[in-house]
Amino acid sequence: MSQLRNPVDVLLRRLDPEVPVPAYGHPGDAGVDLVTTEAAVLAPGERAVLPTGVSIALPDGYAAFVHPRSGLAARCGLALVNAPGTVDAGYRGEIKVIVVNLDPRESVRFERFDRVAQLVVQQVEKVRFHEVAELPGSARAEGGFGSTGGHAAVGGSTGGNGYASVGADREGQ
Ligand SMILES: O=c1ccn([C@H]2C[C@H](O)[C@@H](COP(=O)(O)OP(=O)(O)OP(=O)(O)O)O2)c(=O)[nH]1
């Protein structure tokens, strides 16, 4: 394994003696995989809070984010309810992963120590809020929620073929 450039030291406690210490799979990876220490079966639509067997102490000014794994999302329809989950620097409890099976038909099965999510550690800024009566202007102003166009397909809203296509807003342009 090649040397990481300026790695940040993070204290980690194993709450399960057999759980592997999380490690980057490849040089350049942003996240380390987290495993579940409990086997679980999620029926379609079911959610669960899975324990990872680790707790950490991040330096002040950092946070860790629990992100989904794309393979589980693509193959099984597995999502994280609160993606990305936020692990605060002061949190000393067990990191948990809140999963939901979004597949309409198939159950998702986890064995003990299956990799369930990935943890990305990042620096985070602290801000001070200054209340004002008016905010400075900007090009976007209050445009949002699709103002730029390119919406995903959504069922049942167009009447015609039963879904609103990604380019549905082209007509109005
Ligand atoms: O996916 C997650 C999200 C959060 N946490 C832990 C670490 C985090 O520091 C703590 C609180 O998370 P959050 O602030 O998102 O939850 P909350 O509902 O606002 O709880 P609290 O009132 O304790 O902040 O829970 C996890 O282990 N996994």
Ligand SMILES: [Mg+2]
């Ligand atoms: Mg909170």
